[in-house]
Amino acid sequence: MGGTPRYPYPRDVWSPAGGWWPHPRAWRRNTAVAAFGLVLVLTPIFIYSERISERPxxxxxQIPWRPWVKVRANSMTSETEPGQH
Known part of the structure; x- marks a missing residue:
């Protein structure tokens, strides 16, 4: 009955994403391995970048995402306040 197949798509489809209905095996593990690999590669790059960066x-x-940056001691006080020399 009906005359057409349930899913009128080609049976064999190749695509980088996995076809029409992708169900990749162990996708959670693969995602975790990829995330770990990114952290493993990007951490030394970040550390090296912070080591060679210079501020005039x-x-x-304080910069929220850089808590190790030195802050000027008198940055919050105005030069015109009484008691300041």
Missing amino acids: EDAAR
Whole structure:
């Protein structure tokens, strides 16, 4: 009954994403391995980048994603406040 197949798509389809209905085996493990590989490769690159980076002057305020950056001691006080010399 019906005259047409249930899914009128080619039976054998190749694509990088896995075809019409992809069900890759062990996708969670593969994703975890890929994420671990990225962390393993990108961590030394980040560390090297931070080691060679230079700032012409200290930051005026704390940078949230860079807690190790030095902050100027007098950055929060104004030069015109009483008691300052």
